[in-house]
Amino acid sequence: MNLILFDQPKVHQQLRPVTLTRPISGIRTGILCLHEKWERRFAVTASFLTEEYLSDKFPVKYTSDNLYVNASLLATDILVQAILGLNSGQVLKNNEKVLAWKSELKFAFGELPVGLEVVEFVGQVKLIAQLPDLFLNNAEEIESDFKLLTKGRVSAEINDQHTVVYGKENVFVEEGVNIKAAIINAETGPVYIGKNAVVQEGSLVIGPAAICEDSMVAFGAKIRPNTTLGPVCRVGGEVGNSIFHGYSNKAHDGFLGNSYIGEWCNLGANTNNSNLKNDYKEVKLHSYVTNGLVSTGELFCGTFMGDYSKAGISTMFNTGTSVGVSSNVYGSGFQEKFIPSFAWGGASEGYQAYRFDKAIEVINATMARRGKQLTEIDLKILENINKS
Known part of the structure; x- marks a missing residue:
């Protein structure tokens, strides 16, 4: 199976400025980027059907067994099973929305299939089609990704005697994490802390929240629910309902919300x-x-x-x-x-x-x-x- 995540031109425009430098599936919501959610579920590496000026960095790969999946879709287990059930020459739709199709043909950017046998998907479908969708879905996506990343695994221990943890069963800590004198409250949703992340003294983290690999929560920070710090971020102050994609800093005081x-x-x-x-x-x-x-x-x-x-x-x-x-x-x-x-x-x-x-x-x-x-x-x- 050759997984191709296709962008729809209008949706790619609607998601700018976030998508100016990446395909839709490169967006982060929850813990993972959209393409990572599909790649983990399908156990393959995706390629991208996106704007021409992005195609050198994010190329598309064709084979004789192409599975095209709408890049805006949020992956669910039920949806994955429906997509895996497609035969070549079939297209999966939900109320006229094209979700996925399977074909040996090479489709161009912006081109949707015609004449294929329609399979109707009956169930809830969520897409990232407008900018507010990013933070509106972040809580559920943190919870979904948390289950995906931690299934069958055991969290590292938080050994600092001055750190207080509520809802310990909903906290997962990767190896190399450094936490000192912090409060972590996962009673309202899971808290994921990635490899080698740092949570400094006096910080408050309330779930659902994700602190990804090599990121730092600065002294006295207030990380409110539905917040994601992507890899290698430095974030302080008060942040809620927001996503830092990665390699970005807000190291000092100040408020950021729904962003x-x-x-x-x-x-x-x-x-x-x-x-x-x-x-x-x-x-x-x-x-x-x-x-x-x-x-x-x-x-x-x-x-x-x-x-x-x-x-x-x-x-x-x-x-x-x-x-x-x-x-x-x-x-x-x-x-x-x-x-x-x-x-x-x-x-x-x-x-x-x-x-x-x-x-x-x-x-x-x-x-x-x-x-x-x-x-x-x-x-x-x-x-x-x-x-x-």
């Missing part, structure tokens, strides 16, 4: 975001499809930040803010609700274009601190985003 922060981002000390309007009306968010504000249908909605972006000290993000890739945001007052990629400045001082060569220099300097650098393929992706 998604991409890779290689940094939020300066006392950076805060609003996630609820004073008039309690539905939050509007910038759409890359309409190039304007659209209603999310949600009362709580925070900040969505693309990869490599940074916020200066005491930055304030408005309710429902979209920040593109590699932007440097700073200054007094609330920032604009939409900050495009490669922008430099703030609402009070004005935004200007961030010199591309300077932006790449800063990105490489940031990545060098973790022993990494941009590849030529990464540079081409960033050039495309900068020109678009």
Whole structure:
């Protein structure tokens, strides 16, 4: 079986800025990225049918036994069984939504099958199709991934005598974790702490929550429910209903709620975001499809930040803010609700274009601190985003 996770063009646009640098299945929600959830269940490595400018980094692989799965789908055991039951020439649908199909043919990006035998899936289907779906599904996905990752395994012990654990049966700690004088409350949902993670003194972690491999919860942090810190993140202050994709920092005090922060981002000390309007009306968010504000249908909605972006000290993000890739945001007052990629400045001082060569220099300097650098393929992706 050859697993191909296909993006739908409009959905990929709807999930920007998070998907500007990755296919939909590269998004993290719960503990794992979407493609990792499918790969673990199918015991295969996926390839990606996505935007052309991303295809060098995320190529598609075809064979004579191709299984195409909608990249927006959240994996469940029942859905996996239905997909595995498909024969070549069959397509699985749910109320006209194409979930998966099996074919020896090579389909192009944006192309859906016609003329195949339809198999109707009767059951609940959840997809990541809009930005708020990321945090709205995070609690259930943490619980689902927790079961997937810990089944049949035994947690490492928490030996620190000054750490208090509630709901110990719902806590799983990988090897090499360092926890000191913290409070971990898993009575309301599981808490997963990845390999070599650090939870520093005075921290509070309330489940469902995930602290992934090599990440750190800083002194006195308050990690509220439904929060994910991806690999190699440094996070302090108060965070709730939010996801850090990986390699991103918010090391100091400040509030972040109902948000998604991409890779290689940094939020300066006392950076805060609003996630609820004073008039309690539905939050509007910038759409890359309409190039304007659209209603999310949600009362709580925070900040969505693309990869490599940074916020200066005491930055304030408005309710429902979209920040593109590699932007440097700073200054007094609330920032604009939409900050495009490669922008430099703030609402009070004005935004200007961030010199591309300077932006790449800063990105490489940031990545060098973790022993990494941009590849030529990464540079081409960033050039495309900068020109678009």
